[in-house]
Amino acid sequence: MAMRCRTFVRFHLFFTALFVTLAVSSFAITAGENVLYSFPGASSGANPYAGLILDTAGNLYGTTGGGGNSTKCNLGSGCGTVFMLTPPIGSTTTWTETVLYSFQGGTTDGSGPQSSLVLDAKGALYGTTSSGGAHALGAVFKLTPPATQGGAWTESLLYSFKGGTDGSNPASALIFDTKGALYGTTPIGGANNFGIAFKLTAPTKGTQWAETLLYTFKGLSDGGKPYAALVLKLNNLYGTVLDGGASSQGAIFELTAPAKMGGAWTESVLYSFTGGADGGKPYAGLILDKAGNLYSTSGLGGAGGFGTVFKLTAPKTGSTTWTESVLYSFGGGPDGSYARTGLVFDTKGSLYGTTGVGTGNSGVVFELTPPKTGTAWAEAVLWTFSGSSDGGNPAAGLAISGTNLFGTTSLGGQYSKGTVFEVP
Secondary structure, X not given: OHHHHHHHHHHHHHHHHHHOOOOOOOOOOOOOOEEEEEOOOHHHOEOOOOOOEEOOOOOEEEEEOEOOOOOOOHHHOOOOEXXXXXXXXXXXXXXXXXXXXXXXXXXXXXXXXXXXXXXXXXXXXXXXXXXXXXXXXXXXXXXXXXXXXXXXXXXXXXXXXXXXXXXXXXXXXXXXOOOOOEEEEEOEOOXXXXXXXXXXXXXXXXOXXXXXXXXXXXXXXXEEOOOOOOEEEOOEEEEEEOEOOOOOXXXXXXXXXXXXXXXXXXXXXXXXOOOOOOOEOOOOOOEEOOOOOEEEEEOEEOOOOEOEEEEEEOOOOOOOOOEEEEEEEOOOOOOOEOOXXXXXXXXXXXXXXXXXXOHHHOOXXXXXXXXXXXXXXXXXXXXXXOOXXXXXXXXXXXXXXXXXXXXXXXXXXXXXXXXXXXXX
């Protein structure tokens, strides 16, 4: 079951890259790309499906879906890793990879991480694995840094999914609230097998984290199959579902915290996609601007049916209606298509993201610039992946630091096992 789910997630991300024929267009803007690291496989990791996070020192952290020093997973090619990339020191230009942890699989450890990490104030890393755990249905883990520099990081499983009402096979990253609780989703499991939203609360005594089921999706008008991380605003959570909604093309939802502790969370659908010009099948998570508006991508729909970048505008005072607008419709040519990944803002309000498909079917990095007049956002392709030494098929969004963008490709690179790249 776990292996089937992991294969499905990867297939779902890239199925269009195998079949789509791209149209010829005139997009030719490039910014340059630097490969910071090519994964060689084996103990150093292989095939990163998740994005990156940065610490204050400029180190990059991420996960790989394969590789590592275990032979229990992926036909003996590893159960995945957590890695750190350290920036160059002095006159050198070489980034240094350190494997912080190799997953061992089985029932005592996780395997096959597909999501980004989150960092706490003490430098510990948290994430999910799509497989492994006590019931072989995925887990939530913590990596604690060593007490002395150069020591080994310590991994602990905070929760193993059982595959019943508590969900299974998480594909999303986690988020913290101000009290240190963790929130996430699973795309399957739950009472209706359409996934759940959950909360993990740190123990007050002992070592057992407690899972609270916030919502079980029915796969109907309320949506189903949340693959992405949640976003927290005040006490409410926002997210996307790939299926369900009024037209069965996915939806944006809000989970409202109960007025009294121990009460039930309330789910409301803010927008249901039609699969037409407005987009459809949102796979990626959301980001918020200062006004509380939500942004993301849809994998299908739009003017040409190749997916969109969209905005959901928060209701005006006295209203409860959210308004969806398409900022950009992918054309199915060199501008990219079938976006499955989230977005990041820069300080000027431009949006950046990736698609797994572009010229040569290996994906692009794009920028969307807000309009100075009118309503049309302008897209620029910053890099088109060749699928060879520069990487190919990014399965995750970007991290931004100043004017530099950082990301991963699941394929390509020197060893054809994926890369970490920078677009300056």
